[in-house]
Amino acid sequence: MNKRIMNAKRFMTWPRIINGLTISRILLGLPIIITLKNYNNEVFIFLILIAGLTDYLDGYFARKYDHKSAFGAKLDPLADKILLIGPMIWLVHENLVPLWAIWLIISRELLITCWRSGKTSGGPASIQAKYKTTFQFASIILLLWPKKWGTIYTINIINKIGYFSFWIALFLTLSSAINYIFNQKEAHQN
Numbered sequence: 791m792n793k794r795i796m797n798a799k800r801f802m803t804w805p806r807i808i809n810g811l812t813i814s815r816i817l818l819g820l821p822i823i824i825t826l827k828n829y830n831n832e833v834f835i836f837l838i839l840i841a842g843l844t845d846y847l848d849g850y851f852a853r854k855y856d857h858k859s860a861f862g863a864k865l866d867p868l869a870d871k872i873l874l875i876g877p878m879i880w881l882v883h884e885n886l887v888p889l890w891a892i893w894l895i896i897s898r899e900l901l902i903t904c905w906r907s908g909k910t911s912g913g914p915a916s917i918q919a920k921y922k923t924t925f926q927f928a929s930i931i932l933l934l935w936p937k938k939w940g941t942i943y944t945i946n947i948i949n950k951i952g953y954f955s956f957w958i959a960l961f962l963t964l965s966s967a968i969n970y971i972f973n974q975k976e977a978h979q980n
């Protein structure tokens with residue numbers, strides 16, 4: 791086999807691919823903010839969906855190839871937070887959600903990051919927290935749905951579903967934090 795291909799294969803180990811996917815999600819945070827600032831919501835949706843895909847794939851590969859690690863358990867939720875905090879602040883900027891709700895979410899995310907940093911296991915994400923992140927993603931996407939992608943009527947409905955999802959996300963954000971802190975055995979390793 792060609793030496794270069796062999797070297798590339800040796801470099802592309804599963805832990806590197808998994809962490810690479812997670813880090814790419816962090817890096818997507820900046821272009822995502824720039825697209826929002828430029829009101830380019832079409833590209834924003836495209837980028838955030840790619841970020842969502844990396845979130846799915848890093849977890850999928852970690853489970854499939856049994857490469858779960860404490861480092862990965864800490865990095866993966868942190869990447870989600872770094873990615874989503876920008877669009878959440880943007881929701882306030884656009885008067886789509888109240889400032890106090892985003893303050894609660896950001897405070898919770900900082901608190902749980904601090905809690906997780908002290909865990910030797912990495913404090914793997916609970917199922918409830920995974921739903922929380924899914925609802926955060928979904929509400930951001932639906933609230934910032936491009937105006938060109940539908941009629942006034944359909945956009946209005948999409949935005950309303952997004953607004954409703956946002957409150958579910960807030961509820962899950964707070965309740966999952968309470969479960970982490972008071973019921974730590976419920977956390978799942980996946």
Ligand SMILES: O=P(O)(O)OC[C@H](O)CO
Nearest residue numbers: 867870902915919920923
């Ligand atoms: O609530 P956390 O900090 O456990 O984060 C959950 C992750 O974002 C799920 O992928």
